[in-house]
Amino acid sequence: xxxxxxxxxxxxxxxxxxxxxxxxxxxxxxxxxxxxxxxxxxxxxxxxxxxxxxxxxxxxxxxxxxxxxxxxxxxxxxxxxxxxxxxxxxxxxxxxxxxx
Numbered sequence: 612x613x614x615x616x617x618x619x620x621x622x623x624x625x626x627x628x629x630x631x632x633x634x635x636x637x638x639x640x641x642x643x644x645x646x647x648x649x650x651x652x653x654x655x656x657x658x659x660x661x662x663x664x665x666x667x668x669x670x671x672x673x674x675x676x677x678x679x680x681x682x683x684x685x686x687x688x689x690x691x692x693x694x695x696x697x698x699x700x701x702x703x704x705x706x707x708x709x710x711x
Contacts, residue, residue, distance in 0.1 A: 616661060616670075616687060617645045620697060620707035622653075627703040633683050634699040641697070641707050649674065654683075661687070670697060 622639040635653035642650045649659045649672060657674030672683040688706075689695040695709040 615689065615695065616668075617643050618695075618709050619711040620709050622699075623706055623708050624704045625699075627700075627705060633681070634705065639707075 620641040620643070622635055622637075622641070625634075625636045625638070627636075635651075637653075639651050639653045641654065643659055644650075647658050647660065649657050654672060654674040655676065657672060659673070660671045662669040662671070668687040668689075670685055670687050672685075674681055674683075685698050687695065687697055697707040699705040699707065
């Protein structure tokens with residue numbers, strides 16, 4: 612499963628009304644590596660952890676921000692005929708979409 616999740620993700624639909632400061636509201640690229648590390652302009656360098664459930668796959672992003680250690684908990688969507696996505700805000704359709 613981790614092979615399916617590791618890759619390069621582009622920030623999509625980020626230009627909606629800002630609802631939370633924990634997610635980027637500008638162009639960003641999130642890179643998830645097989646070794647469990649991540650990097651992006653917004654999140655910086657950090658790690659990620661997957662929690663596989665029956666109906667949903669959760670993802671925890673742990674990173675170091677200018678304000679100290681932080682975390683973001685959300686879920687991963689991999690629907691048929693769609694690119695995999697990491698959902699940032701389902702109400703505004705804000706997500707990171709896998710490109711590679």
